Amino acid sequence: MRSLNNRQVARSGVQEALKRGFDTLLAGSGLVLSSPVWLMVAAAIVIEDGTPVFFCQSRWGKGGKAFSALKFRTMWKGSEKERSVQAGHHDPRITRVGRFLRACALDELPQLWNIFRGDMSFVGPRALPINEIQSSASEKDLPDEAIPGFKERLAVRPGLTGIAQIFADRDTTRARKFRYDLLYIRRHDFWLDLRLIVISFYISFLGRWEVRGSKLKQQQPSSTA
Numbered sequence: 476m477r478s479l480n481n482r483q484v485a486r487s488g489v490q491e492a493l494k495r496g497f498d499t500l501l502a503g504s505g506l507v508l509s510s511p512v513w514l515m516v517a518a519a520i521v522i523e524d525g526t527p528v529f530f531c532q533s534r535w536g537k538g539g540k541a542f543s544a545l546k547f548r549t550m551w552k553g554s555e556k557e558r559s560v561q562a563g564h565h566d567p568r569i570t571r572v573g574r575f576l577r578a579c580a581l582d583e584l585p586q587l588w589n590i591f592r593g594d595m596s597f598v599g600p601r602a603l604p605i606n607e608i609q610s611s612a613s614e615k616d617l618p619d620e621a622i623p624g625f626k627e628r629l630a631v632r633p634g635l636t637g638i639a640q641i642f643a644d645r646d647t648t649r650a651r652k653f654r655y656d657l658l659y660i661r662r663h664d665f666w667l668d669l670r671l672i673v674i675s676f677y678i679s680f681l682g683r684w685e686v687r688g689s690k691l692k693q694q695q696p697s698s699t700a
Contacts, residue, residue, distance in 0.1 A: 490664065490665070493665060494596060494665065494668070495593070495596075497597075497665070497668075498590050498591075498596050498597055499590075499591060499593075501590075501597060502587045502588075502590040502591040502597070503591055505587045506587050506588065506591060509584055509587070512581070512584065513584065513585075516528075516547055516572075516576065516581060516584070517547075519572045520547060520548055520570075520572055523570055523571065523572045524548075524551055524552055524570055524572075525552065527548060528547065528548060529545055529546065529547060529548060529585060530545075530546045530547070530548040530549070530550075531543045531544065531545055531546075532544050532546065532604055533604070533605050534602045534603060534604050534605060534633065535602070535603045535605055535619065535629065535633065536594055536595075536602075536629075536632070536633060537629060537630070537631060537632045537633070538629055538630075539626075539629050541605060542589065542594040542595075544586060544589055544594070544595075544602050544604075545585040545586060545588055545589060546582050546583055546585055546586065547576055547581065547582045547583075547584065547585060548573070549569055549570060549572070549573025549574075549576050549577050549582045550568040550569055550570065550573060551568055551569075551570055554568035574685070575682075577684060577685050578682040578683065578684055578685045579679050579682050579684065580675070580678075580679045580684045581679075583635060586602075586635055589602075590635065593632075594632070594633075595632055595633050595634060595635060596631070596632040596633070596634045596635070597634060597635050597636065597668065597672060598634045598635070598636055598637050598659075598663070598667075598668040598671050598672060599631050599632050599633050599634025599637050599659065599663075600628040600631065600633050600634060600637060600639065600653075600656035600659065600660070601633060601634070601637065601639050601640055601652065601656065602633035602634070602635075603619060603628075603633065603649075605619065606618050606619055617649075619649070622649045622650050622653055623650055623653065624650070624653035624654060624656065624657050625653065627656075627657055627660065628653055628656040628657065628660065630660060631660055631663075635675075636671055636672065636675040637655075637656070637659050637671060638655045638656070638658055638659045638671065639652045639653075639655035639656050639659070640675075641671065641674055641675065641678065641690060641691075642655060643655050644687060644688060645685070645686075645687055646687055674691070677691075678690045678691065
């Protein structure tokens with residue numbers, strides 16, 4: 476790998492500072508403006524399945540440092556075991572309220588706090604649960620560190636959204652998702668981040684975050700003779 480010259484290092488430092496400032500400002504504003512939504516979501520969770528309202532999960536952070544990601548709980552109490560298992564299609568562990576929250580990404584609203592703290596960014600590689608059991612049989616028993624591209628994706632803060640989160644099929648392998656993450660790391664800039672944030676809001680509006688396949692367009696019904 477080629478070493479960066481002083482100008483590239485300085486430019487990278489400025490970009491990082493701008494990205495962090497943008498994250499802090501937007502996350503702080505989001506925490507204040509979304510507070511009524513937090514109350515409504517919390518009430519819906521409690522009515523359906525009681526407390527707790529929140530779910531904490533250990534995830535890989537920048538440099539391989541683990542952090543606790545905060546989410547609204549979307550699964551029935553007692554569903555999560557000691558080691559996290561990737562949610563499958565029509566997963567019976569997910570509550571009715573949880574299905575709506577996950578489709579609109581409202582379950583990830585508490586991660587605004589993680590962004591404000593500096594654990595995460597708005598845009599970046601997926602905040603990967605540590606050694607989550609995969610739905611793909613070929614990768615189920617492989618540790619995260621064994622997947623090509625794992626170390627490289629730890630060079631930046633994980634993101635609430637990103638290229639992999641938007642464009643990779645939910646059920647595809649970690650190796651393929653990591654390739655999307657590496658594409659972001661190599662190409663990312665402020666304007667790409669803005670575009671990905673806008674696209675993410677659009678997917679949330681459509682309620683298509685849990686869709687298998689393309690999240691950006693409706694599947695056309697097949698014609699019958």
